[in-house]
Amino acid sequence: MDHAVIRRRTRPLNDREAAIFAERVRIYRLALRLTQNRDAAEDLTQEALLRGYRSRETPDSWGAWLTRVAINLFLNETARKKPLPLEIEPVHSGSDEMLAIEMALGKLPKEQQALLALAHGEGLNYGELAETLGIPVGTVGSRLHAARAAFRVAYGEEA
């Protein structure tokens, strides 16, 4: 797309929009970790940011707010759509190990995929995981333990 076209379609951002826009790369990477698909990650990121621009909320951290929105979009909306086709060009290096991990993660329920992506990809601690997923802190440990165990089993089958 021509840069002049991009400038015409966008406009100067106010402080609130700038704070949301600044999170785009992090949200896109999270979306990639969740979906393993570029098109789906772009759709998810765009929808999450759009909800931020339209929202009347004023959260302390737009990063945490957008993360929650992205996770909810992943859990709710992609469940209704058809399974995404496997990408010809993977979103990772494409090594055998990475392909096996991708396949193993694909076997897990979406809740466990989200939990692992947040814990291992985003590096959230138990408190942040509980707040993002809307579950008690005490529950985070048991669910994370179950998700890791499920991944080990699935990865063992793929490796």
Next chain:
Amino acid sequence: MNELDRFYREMDRVTLTAEQDARFAPRRRWSWEWILPVAAAGVTLVMLALAQRAGGELSPRPMPGIGGALPMEMVVRPNSKESSRIDDRPGATPSHFFAGSEMGCAPAVDPEGASS
């Protein structure tokens, strides 16, 4: 879980293209790209409504029963009952028509009155 950490870390190398940046930016609320066509359509609709209200006819109306629009010169519009009753038999004339009128008009020529 080191393999998971490595897996997710690979996505940290991803950067956004200019197209993606544009897609994730807020859109203009007002843009001449769509304001002008919408305004032009609105003005056209208002002018059409005003013209019809003033009694003007902007397009030929199809004759009832014909079912389709004909060129104006092909559409015969009877202006009165008489015009639809024109006798086109050979020899017939407008005076003949009016002489035998069912409209209650006095005959133009009264053969009996002429003989009396």
